[in-house]
Amino acid sequence: MKWTIGKGILWIWATVAVAAMTLAAAQELPEGPGKKLLEDKCTACHDVSLVTEKRASREGWAETVQMMKLSGAELNEAETTTLVDYLVANLGPAGAAPAAAGGLPAGEGKQIVENSCTQCHGVDYVTDAHYSKDQWTEVVVRMKLSGAPVEDSQVPVLVDYLTRNFGPTQ
Ligand code: HEC
Numbered sequence: 001m002k003w004t005i006g007k008g009i010l011w012i013w014a015t016v017a018v019a020a021m022t023l024a025a026a027q028e029l030p031e032g033p034g035k036k037l038l039e040d041k042c043t044a045c046h047d048v049s050l051v052t053e054k055r056a057s058r059e060g061w062a063e064t065v066q067m068m069k070l071s072g073a074e075l076n077e078a079e080t081t082t083l084v085d086y087l088v089a090n091l092g093p094a095g096a097a098p099a100a101a102g103g104l105p106a107g108e109g110k111q112i113v114e115n116s117c118t119q120c121h122g123v124d125y126v127t128d129a130h131y132s133k134d135q136w137t138e139v140v141v142r143m144k145l146s147g148a149p150v151e152d153s154q155v156p157v158l159v160d161y162l163t164r165n166f167g168p169t170q
């Protein structure tokens, strides 16, 4: 009995956490006609997070929007241009992140941060933080839950790297 209740609570917790994450991702996007189109035209079949988690070039976004139109998204030419412009401006290629990531200290783990921790936000989220080993472990688990592509086997290396370079300030 206890087990059933525990599982139920865990499930609710996970649902709430995912919902909050999705909301945060969508709210970070600036207001504008592009955001309105995104909310009106791109959420009928799947969650908006499928869109906000993606990073792509202009060609990439144009292709995605075209595919979505083929599968049923209703956008006229002008709306397509507005939306693609908006997506490129706000969810452009992760190119900006690697430039900033150039400043990451060398070491085993750097590669993981570059590959896995700059897909959704700037590397500054990582480099501005000062956490203990336990706190970094908690952050990495949370990021994995929200979709960071980190293998379980990479976690110890990553946490060591983060703690060594971005540990607590005295
Ligand atoms: C008529 C239904 C429908 C609408 C409306 C729709 N999509 Fe999709 N979308 C899909 C389906 C089906 C998939 C593929 C299944 C999946 O990945 O869940 C998908 C997947 C995606 C993906 C992930 C795959 C990829 O190419 O990276 C993105 C991004 C995406 N859609 C963006 C959009 C955008 C932007 C809009 C608004 C212009 C939109 N979608 C509107 C049906 C739709």
Ligand code: HEC
Pocket: 021, 024, 025, 053, 113, 116, 117, 118, 119, 120, 121, 125, 126, 129, 139, 140, 142, 143, 144, 146, 147, 148, 149, 150
């Ligand atoms: C799938 C998207 C995604 C990926 C990939 C991702 N993050 Fe995040 N991260 C988020 C979101 C959304 C937030 C803001 C919400 C929050 O704080 O949990 C965030 C916030 C953060 C924060 C600031 C909040 C805090 O708790 O201090 C840190 C630090 C962080 N991420 C580190 C990382 C690290 C390290 C990685 C690589 C293992 C990573 N992120 C990969 C989505 C992601």
